[in-house]
Amino acid sequence: MKKILSILFLSISVLGSAQSKDEIAVLSQSGTLHNTVFGSKDSATLDGLFWKTLTYGHSGGKVETREEALKNIIHNKSSYTEDYSFLKRYDVSMHDDVAVVRYSFKALEKKQDGSESQLYLGIMLVWIKEKGKWWLMGRQAVKLQ
């Protein structure tokens, strides 16, 4: 009986720490994703975040597959200057091996032709845990006012 009890305690403590660890992992992945999409555009980083059946939705309604999203992000010639006076707040909710993260941000987009436009977007990210790692499964952006 003592053995069973200690096993129980062990699994409870594992579950307890796993939850916050997962939250940290998902938030850190979300930050990396943001900095890659609107910054470095590094293809290896994205490759390590995108789940094979990812669908990537833009604020105008366009939805891309994993392959399309990868290609378009890597070849995106715009540069983004984020407005850090707007505090990004990430909200995460988890259930089983699925996590939904929401955040919004403001940035100035400078296109290759020199034209500039203000971005103010809300982003919803869907992450799934597979083989101990969190992967981006879905993304949907919406324009904010």
Add this chain to the structure above:
Amino acid sequence: MKFLVTIVLFFTGLIAVAQSDTASLKNAMSSLDKALLNKDEKTLQQLLHKDVSYGHSNGWVQDKNDILADFKSGKLLYSKIENSTVIIVAQNKKSATVRTNTNAEGEIDHKAFQLKLHVLQVWMKTKKGWQLFARQSTKL
């Protein structure tokens, strides 16, 4: 040892019950649309996960209490929810993501709206059946 065997069988049973079921997911989706149209609080209670986050195309994000309160107060009324496309993007035993193109009509703060939307939904299979866990729409 007998005790252990029982536990193992119990869990195997649970896993089997949790098998994916596209038909039941589609059912839950159409029940949700109907409940939103009819302000059917009982069904909404059932189909909305307790931690649901419901993002509108104007950027509002509502939790379960907000959604139910808006229906009760009449702040948000739907008169039409019509899905022109429904794609179950991915599904496993416990979760599914769905994308729809949806025409929605109704009133918000007593002002009529008519929207063409693209929607991403995340559904979870819980003890209560399929429940909406997250939703984000954007204007087309």
